[in-house]
Amino acid sequence: MLEQYLDINPEVAAAIAAGKPVVALESTIISHGMPYPQNVETAFKVEQIIRNNGAIPATIAILKGRLKVGMTHDEIEYLGKAGFDVIKTSRRDIPFIVAKQIDGATTVASTMILAQMAGIKIFATGGIGGVHRGAQQTFDISADLQELANTDVAVICAGAKSILDIALTLEYLETQGVPVIGYQTDTLPAFYTRESEFGVDYRLDTPKQIAMAMKAKWEMGLKGGVVIANPIPEEFQLDRGMIDKVILEAVAEMDSKGISGKESTPFLLAKVAEKTKGSSLKTNIELVYNNAKLAAQIAVEYAS
Template identity: 75%
Template sequence: MLNPYLDIHPDVQQALSEGKPVVALESTIISHGMPYPENVETALRVEKAVRDNGAIPATIAILKGRLKVGLSEEEITYLGQQGQSAIKTSRRDIPFIVANKADGATTVASTMILANMAGIRVFATGGIGGVHRGAETSFDISADLEELAETKVAVVCAGIKSILDLGLTLEYLETKGVPVIGYGTETLPAFYTRESQFGVDYRIDSPELIAAALKAKWEMQLKGGAVIANPVPEEHALKNEEIDSVIDAAIAEMDAKGIKGKDSTPFLLAKVAEKTAGNSLKANIALVLNNAALAAKIAVAYCD
């Protein structure tokens, strides 16, 4: 039965009907990740990276209350112009945005939900959310982690956002049975940097082997997704000591201003971009393009 709230772009629907590879893409990066028109330019470049590697892109959002799987260039431009007036949308927000016929930019969690509704199994993003620093008292844990535990979508990312507590996030994922795969690395990438002090569960060096593992997981009816951690390209990576001091300063400023919840990540990312003279934004764009290319290769192998 078709979901009455869901609109699937004709190109995406045709690919799914014919068993061809499709890669889901989130929309928070368009509305909340960077300014217009750079956000639209980046979104279109990410879609092109998916196509160049053999798959069909499906950028996901909620527009005027409709769940959209696959956006036209006009819709991507509209969302980019809306900017932060589009509601940052996680699982809990979806029914209210639909009921109010509002615009919503999907996070990792909500993108996974809509991708799963459409039958898309591979999703590319920048970095996933996780356990925030100080969560032992604040209990601030991203809904992304619970979605990874429940929903059959693999997320290709540059690791866990380095503004978070990487160790606690890995512990949470282990408890929930979510595998963390390092693509060509035994060390967990940390978004802006290529490595951290933490290891991954499995190192896999080929998209074909990743696809085979995903297929085995889901054919055995094991619920949940997987994290495929793909390091930021070396020429765009920031140094660990540089980014750590910037993040510590940004977190102190955020705490002093009393910023919490869903506002914390956009604040921290903006501060990091400011303090690194825009180098973090360049790294962000490079790693998203890199992840889109890998996700397409995995989706192709999964369909094969």
């Protein structure tokens, strides 16, 4: 049934069939996260980092209505040039993008869905979505969190994006039974910075420990994903006081313009990049590289 919608790259399909390590990658970071050509250069380097660490990359998107698991370089280039013309696609959007035979860039939620369809258990991204600031009034909560509650994929990230309400995001994940693992850290990293004032559920210090915990969870039938929070390398983190001030200013501007829902994260990330004179974009790129490396290492251990 899925074959009529799903195209798995032959290299990725062969790796999955052979039980070899595969790492899924999202595509919203390509279309909406960075300008061209940095987005395409970053996507190619992320795939190379995964290969260098012993796994096969599978960048995921929807092109002309086809669910693509494992994109070619030409397809990534096409997506990067199209940019904001590509629809940011979450769970609710998938059937309509397919039916209209148009292009969609996958978020954390939709990448998890397509990865599970293909049989991929490990996914590297920048930061997960979560409960937005002011959600008590707006009910603006990312679909990523509900997907983590229901879909058996581990997400390696640099914590929750610091544009979010991190405390409420952690509360939501706890309620849904989603474990938050800190890789070599006791506190949740906050995307641009290595630490926040919030603790993780469990600290694990090796990729093997993480892979064993994932295996035990799913073999026991405990549904849902795992958040693996991987702090950005120290030399690339931003000053916490500075970034907190910039985010507050960006959130205030977003509210004044009435921007909400799926448009809020791209607006905030672009505004933060502007206010930090591009330093946040460099940090964003470096943390994605760092997450790709760890994801590949976990995938190798999980496959073994």
